Amino acid sequence: MNRVQHTAWCAKDHSCGMQEHRSDPYRAVHPGLGTLVVTRVQHADGRQFAEIRLSVPLVSTDRVARRQLQTALTELHHLLRYFRHIGRSAA
Ligand SMILES: [Zn+2]
Known part of the structure; x- marks a missing residue:
């Protein structure tokens, strides 16, 4: 390269x-x-x-930390879908 x-x-x-x-x-x-x-x-x-x-x-309480991780994964998935949406709109 x-x-x-x-x-x-x-x-x-x-x-x-x-x-x-x-x-x-x-x-x-x-x-x-x-x-x-x-x-x-x-x-x-x-x-x-x-x-x-x-x-x-993350908080030290495992149950709550798992909830935080679940929320992070959900929100990141929304971000991925948003990027795909604006990518298709620009095409
Ligand atoms: Zn370069």
């Missing part, structure tokens, strides 16, 4: 040699809430992705 032109947003680091372009990660720390890290990625075939890492504190 060394001869391939970088995207405008590519961080132009070592990851470009791994068949993809990656942006500098956007990091947002929300004290008391959690941390978000979002990286824009373009694979060698041209498809782009948002790589999202979300860290949220």
